[in-house]
Amino acid sequence: MTVKIGLIGCGGMGRAHIDRIVNELSGAEIVAAADVNLEAAQAVADSVGGDAKAYGTGAELIADPNVDAVLIATFGSVHTPDVIGAIEAGKYVLVEKPLATTAEDCQAIMEAEVRGGKKLVTVGFMRRFDKAYNEIKALVDGGEYGPVLMVHNRHRNPSVPESYTSRMLIDDTAIHEIDTMRWMTGEEIVKVRTDSVRKSTRAHAKLEEPIVLVFYTESGIRIDDEVNVNLEYGYSIECEVVMENAAARLGDQEGIYVRDVHGDRNRMCQDHNDRFHGAFNAEVQSWINAVAEDTHTGSSSWDGYAATAVVDAALASQEQGGTEVEVELIEKPDFYA
Ligand code: ISE
Numbered sequence: 001m002t003v004k005i006g007l008i009g010c011g012g013m014g015r016a017h018i019d020r021i022v023n024e025l026s027g028a029e030i031v032a033a034a035d036v037n038l039e040a041a042q043a044v045a046d047s048v049g050g051d052a053k054a055y056g057t058g059a060e061l062i063a064d065p066n067v068d069a070v071l072i073a074t075f076g077s078v079h080t081p082d083v084i085g086a087i088e089a090g091k092y093v094l095v096e097k098p099l100a101t102t103a104e105d106c107q108a109i110m111e112a113e114v115r116g117g118k119k120l121v122t123v124g125f126m127r128r129f130d131k132a133y134n135e136i137k138a139l140v141d142g143g144e145y146g147p148v149l150m151v152h153n154r155h156r157n158p159s160v161p162e163s164y165t166s167r168m169l170i171d172d173t174a175i176h177e178i179d180t181m182r183w184m185t186g187e188e189i190v191k192v193r194t195d196s197v198r199k200s201t202r203a204h205a206k207l208e209e210p211i212v213l214v215f216y217t218e219s220g221i222r223i224d225d226e227v228n229v230n231l232e233y234g235y236s237i238e239c240e241v242v243m244e245n246a247a248a249r250l251g252d253q254e255g256i257y258v259r260d261v262h263g264d265r266n267r268m269c270q271d272h273n274d275r276f277h278g279a280f281n282a283e284v285q286s287w288i289n290a291v292a293e294d295t296h297t298g299s300s301s302w303d304g305y306a307a308t309a310v311v312d313a314a315l316a317s318q319e320q321g322g323t324e325v326e327v328e329l330i331e332k333p334d335f336y337a
Contacts, residue, residue: 001292006032006067008058008082009074010040013096016273017071020281021288022048028288034061058082062089069291071284072096076171080105087112087120092291094284096124098175099304103312106305107330114335119296122287123304125179129282136241136248137184146244148185150222153177154238157229158270159202166208169227170194170318171311174213177225177239178310179303184241187217189310191326194318202230213314234268235275302336 005021005028007014014033021028033044034055045052055061062070062085070086072079072095080100086093087109099121100106113121127133140148155173164172182189195212203209210228217223240249253275255267269275283298290297306329313325 001027003028003288003291004031004066004068005029005288006034006061006064006070007044008034008061008070008072009096010035010037010044011073014071014073015044016280017073017284018044018048020284024281025285025288027285027292031066032061032064034058059085062086062091067091069093069287077101080109083109083121084112087116090116090118090120092120092122092287092296094122094124094287094298095304097179097304098171098308098311099123099301100308101171103305103309103328106301106308110301110305110333110336113301114333119300119335121301121304122290122296122298123179123301123307124283125176125183125299125303125307126276126279126283127176127180128183128279128299129286130276130279132250133180133184133239136239136250139246139248140184140241140243141186145246145248147219148221148241148243150242151181151184151224152238152240152242153181153223153225154236155225155227155229156231156234156236156238158232158234160207160229162204164207164229166206166318167315169207169209169211169229170213170314171308173229174225174227174314175307175311177213177223178215178314179299179307180239181215181217181223182303182306182310183299185217185221185223187219187221188306188329189215189223189327190218191216191324192310192314192317193322193324194314195322196318200228200230202232211318215310235271236268237275300336302332305330 030048032053033041035041038056041054045054069092076098193214213225215223313327317325
């Protein structure tokens, strides 16, 4: 079966997904594109050839009977109606992170999914498909080195645009570590603190960064996350998991090393598409395969909700000047067990 995908959101991330589906992955075709900017949707529809349709709203695309499954790559703040629309139409949906920007909206999505009685939503937490993170997780799950005690993360970007706000340090950037740490440890995060540090002179006037988030999980694992988005040199994601008898960390950039008269060096990745190209491909291919087999894959609405609940607590801590804030989670519905 060839899965017929409709894309909602034709910006950079949406177009990157189109490119991988058309040129690198198998088992799917793009049959429709939607965007509030109809011209952008038309341009995507034209670029994939065939009879792909262009729509000005997600609702019209979801209602198209030719669309089997929906890929959402709009801003997080506008995800909710389209995710719920896809659920109510009985269509699988892969939605870019965050699932939604408030815990209430995530709950509304879970309620719609539970009502429909079928797991249809996958949240685009692509790091779960990254080879190196998976190798570390296998060590953690294997138990050979004892339990995890702490984790050190660094999330560095070369620069961000003027439109990037202090809130986005948490709900757009750190949300990756929030999900990855829940997945890696198999535990919920129960409390969080947002520390501010000396402001980088490279940050624009309204952006208070870097910050360091400190999380604690149910069993007391301490996790820190440096979020530093104007570090100039590259897109650098670091993670070191400290167990009782060993520490495992991500390799550096996964690029080749060059040794010459200037010393040893490797190419720095410059953005998430560069660093996580393989993970994005694995994630979207696994979703296509699962849709073809009528099964769910990847992170669920519960994962999207739990990550957003941690974001809310971290934002509250940021507003309160760095006090520790407990994460408020509803009881996990059996549906997501
Ligand atoms: C962006 O949305 C991402 O997902 C990137 O991985 C992250 O590094 C960046 O800070 C975000 O804005």
